[in-house]
Amino acid sequence: MGTAALHADHHDHHGDHQHHKESFISKYVFSMDHKMISKQFLITGIIMGVIGMGMSMLFRLQLAWPDEQFGILEMLLGKWAVDGKLDPNFYMGLVTIHGTIMVFYVLTAGLSGTFSNLLIPLQVGARDMASPFMNMLSYWFFLASSIVLLSSVFIETGPASGGWTVYPPLSALEKAMPGSGLGMTLWLSAIALFIISSLLGGINYISTVLNMRTKGMSMNRMPLTIWAFFFTAILGVLSFPVLLGAALFLIFDRSFGTSFYLSDIYLEGVGALENIGGSPVLYQHLFWFLGHPEVYIILMPALGITSEVISTNARKPIFGYTAMIISLMGISFLSFIVWGHHMFITGMNPFLGSVFMILTLIIAVPSAVKAFNYLTTLWKGNLRFTPAMLFSIGLVSFFISGGLTGIYLGNAAMDIQLHDSYFVVAHFHLVMGSAAIFGMFAGIYHWFPRMYGRMMNKPLGYFHFWFTFVAAYLVFFPMHFMGLAGVPRRYYQFTLVKEFEVWMDVNVLITVAALVGGFAQLFFLFNFFYSIFKGKKSVQNPWQSNSLEWSAPVERIHGNWPGAIPEVYRGPYEYSRPDREEDFFPQYIADDNSPEVLVPEGETVVPAAKDPEEVESSVFFAAIKRVFGLS
């Protein structure tokens, strides 16, 4: 059989690879080993994260002390901060690039690129990704994209400044603002490269999960991390192309004189431009068709990581394994049909608005299922407060407190008041910003031994967690009240608006908290890079975890397992089984006397064909018959 032979080829290929002597270039630079690529993604993501966070601290300085002069800013930024005062146009650029970096480069590529690459082959039992070459390309496109984006900060007209959503006409007309010139072109090029990278990665992740699971690793024995990465990849593969379409039209509008998004615009009081017939709202539709799934592309890997970390460190099976999968599925499906809730104020038909509103509010159901399942998993567990566990619990906290305000914003009537205010900033920074970055930290602390064979320092991890956690709430919680009072986002200087002057004290508090939170990341950076070289050597399974990645030796070899790939005998969350001496029971340990707890065996392996009579007499058919008066 042709396909079977192909499989054998493929695996042999990887088997051979272990024995090759690798050069520096093929091992560290153009690596095709998923573990090395995941490290490349992680370190690039961390660098981008530091830059994005640094930008946010710069504009927080401006918001807290608008009249102060910071000599250091002029030293750092030159003509963008003449006399130590941030230039308004550069302020807009900082806000835009901060958003772009955090959303796409840190929390999409940095998070899902790192952990999908690391964990998918290791946790499903594969020697590498389905296509290691495409995997390598995915990283290099991502790096090229990062470089293009960062280069836009160094050009004379400054980076793209229309907000991370780059709505036309602001982004389409070069004359609209300085950042809409070359900076915007670079932004669009960077995003196009990013989409290619994300597509190459996503296609790989999906086919690896579907095709390359080891024997016994049925879909309902996969760790929830893999389920989360799987759905994330599907969302990415289906929604990023639409952004490509949107960007394509924008590029044509900007450079080739078309008017897809432009219509009847007056600039500086002078009559309309040449453009007629387009509609800027259409860009918003196309953008948010990506934009909303993107929120879940960011959040779902973090949720998957949290499931794994919480179950391991509570020494309990995850509560509601199937419910977790179904809720991920529900969130993924719903995320495609709710994009209109970003556009309630575009003059949308109120009826359509209410449809989007209802669909949006339905997302609260699967999200609540997840939140409650985390809490019930923690309930009466033997909690081990490792740094990863703390960050996971932190994620649950942010997910709940940020999710609650989502119910306000999803409501069309409320949103018209709250749109583009600090309430929105607070909402999404808690629910997808802080929550996702906490998931990422949890993943790093948890799988650091798997990546580098060493442990990260625990006390430093605790410091890092508490400072970051408290700082994040101090930064984002007060913003809710500012937003409710009508303070709009992206304003340069609140002292210029009399009504907003009362909020200056709050702004100072937020900025101080942001600075403290920012400096707390130094604990992490030091811990991370120090531990790579000098950390305590790790044992093979430091967290006494069940899943397959810990069955591989501490030495990281190309091909993951020196001998045969281990087989899988049960689900990933069988902690504290009463019939076992140890409180964990790894997936890869065979024991015929211990049936699987989560799913009874007879049902999963061979689903018995139901005979037609039985089907007809089922309750469902009985109900249908009764409805149609057949019985």
Place this chain on the structure above:
Amino acid sequence: MANQIQTTYENQPMWAGGRSPFNVSYGKLMMWIFLLSDAFTFSSLLVQYGAQRFSNVQTAVTSKWPDPASIFNHFPMMHGLHLPLLFVSVMTFILILSSVTMVLAVEAGHRNSKKEVQRYMIYTILGGAAFLGCQAWEWYTFIHEGARLDGNTFGITKEGYSHLKSVGFGDHFEWEAGDRSNGPVPFAALFFIVTGFHGFHVFSGVVINVVVYIMTVRGVFERRGHYEMIEKAGLYWHFVDLVWVFVFTFFYLI
């Protein structure tokens, strides 16, 4: 060792791991996923078209949409004749024929018949190249007639004008046969972008087919023992044809 997956391949239950649940190689699976993704790209382009064409049926722009049959009525070497949509029908026919020869190539690949695979791949490549040539001529004529990305000189249909008149828009100008003013601007731009994006796909498809053809001639697949690469190229080629059916319907028929 690594073949453990393969040895248990046949008798494993569908989804229990250790085998592909769809009995396909990872490469083919990837192609399917990519095509799904590409379908969304084309959808976003066609949605853009639909939104500009149909969203506000009552406005001047949409009801002034020119009648495609009166614009695409040229045929090479038959200058001056009114042959609506004849040329584009020929193009479509060529593309669909090339899909048929692609199917034949895939089928020949299943029989490991190198010679037939070569023959049908040549036909497919020729079909694709002919389509691209036709498209170039179509674009050339269209541009020659005055179509530009930032403008439109195709005026408005008589029905469109009488509709405009009935809703009070057409008062400031009179319609006469051959009038080429007041056309909707996005018409030509959308045509160029969507058919151009499709043409780019056909072009990549032809390149892929040429590469696959060369690999066939050099006996790569013969040594490999199977012609699966032809199938993968075929999937892509059929997808490109399928998309053309939609593009054709939207731009020429509606």
